[in-house]
Amino acid sequence: MNFNAIEKVQSSMTKCSECEVRHSSLFKKLSDSSLGEAEGFRKEQLIIPPRTRIFQEGDQHDYLYTVFSGWGLIYKTASNTGKRQILQFLLPGDLIGFQTSASGVMPHSAGSVTELILCAYPRNHLKPMLQKNPEVAVQMVDMRSRDVTLCQNHLMAAGRKTAKESIAFIILELFYRVQQQVPSSSKNTNDAFDFPITQEDIGDAIGLTNVHVNRVIKELMSEGLIHCNKKRLTILNKEKLSQIAEFNPDMVIAHPLG
Amino acid sequence: MNFNAIEKVQSSMTKCSECEVRHSSLFKKLSDSSLGEAEGFRKEQLIIPPRTRIFQEGDQHDYLYTVFSGWGLIYKTASNTGKRQILQFLLPGDLIGFQTSASGVMPHSAGSVTELILCAYPRNHLKPMLQKNPEVAVQMVDMRSRDVTLCQNHLMAAGRKTAKESIAFIILELFYRVQQQVPSSSKNTNDAFDFPITQEDIGDAIGLTNVHVNRVIKELMSEGLIHCNKKRLTILNKEKLSQIAEFNPDMVIAHPLG
């Protein structure tokens, strides 16, 4: 992780033209009538450059976001050792900054991986908006539950899987999430997909060092299970990889409530 | 972990008399008018004996529950090694069995620690009920978000903290959660509280073996930070313990949405 890079100041964010609200997963399932309500709630759109911080753990932060395009991540940093734990990778449709702690500050940091386009919503409008739009509230329950599932999977990896199993898992999780969440991914034939995160990111997501991640990835490549270079990853043997990871696609379904 | 014990058959569950719906955190904040609706939704109450399985990963399961009293846990088991990862400790007010995978089966197992009293709700009534009761949906968003926070804290512990830091964290988390969630805990003076989980449970929650947990707990005791015996734990030096754990009470707040 390049900490300097991700600490770029937030002022590098810029507003941009209107976004198509329908694309935001929070509102995707809204009927046309309640969409007007949602339009009124949306505040503005932001473009975040690659590897830029959006907010930091401990900050007061008055907006929450949905990802329109790009990859991001949320993380915590241990104050004694400086070690980073990535809590979730963010893809189009994901929520950022929903959670606050009791004192109203952010319990984790958030940053971009690639350029990120976000739709921003003022936090103080959130609760009234949910109360007025049951469909949105139900959708939000769905999204939060999906986030629980993703986090639990990573906890299982960090706590009880070997490095090889965990890394295989992360790769498959991201492959299926990209398929679900990235509109342009339909053009990914033959199980190859854009993979903009570093080996250090992978390690920080499941509690390993970049060095060890590198050794395991090379092992997976030498076994002919995956291939990767230039931020693009190809899964060569999905069955074998899934077996190692104890993974199945059900585990990353976006909408558990249906 | 005594796997035999937790695999007791589900038939040992018994129905019991009506529970006071208001006590269930899902409905705690309901106005009187929508309470009637909620009453109609509630189905029955169950008593689960200690160390008994409620449902198993991969099962079809048509109910979800809120905890009325007692301690429980949800967990996953690695099919290759049999290792268990505890995903969450369950206390009064917590949800059980909300999540299902894409195929409609449970993505994790659930079991009791102590005797557990649950309120059961039929899953197929959930979505319509949320749609008709925006207050309940908002409350549910809150609860799911709290579960995300708890899981992220454990991920941080499993991935990036030492055994000592993680164990100190778990102890403090449970101390504050019991204060918040267990009605009778007000009688806990001097930072002592009932602590019915085993050292193996602690290890399974943060990715350690029972042997190593034992060594670290003895270390914490010899340093005068905690004392424990007979399923009761006393925090002797909360400041020092919190500093080791990088813990603060904000991290376990029950209702992030306010």
Add this chain to the structure above:
DNA sequence: CGACCTTTTGATTGGCGTCAAAATCTGTGG
């Protein structure tokens, strides 16, 4: 009292971390 948990202790091992440095890649400015 007896069976089964749970905790405790010791000896040994190993997966992954740490440290260090080289090789390769990537973006940026001249």
Add this chain to the structure above:
DNA sequence: CCACAGATTTTGACGCCAATCAAAAGGTCG
């Protein structure tokens, strides 16, 4: 289009935290 700086990947040597294995001691409950 090249050169350079910084980021990322790769490699090797070595060390340690926690796992593993084994067994005894202490608790708990029918």
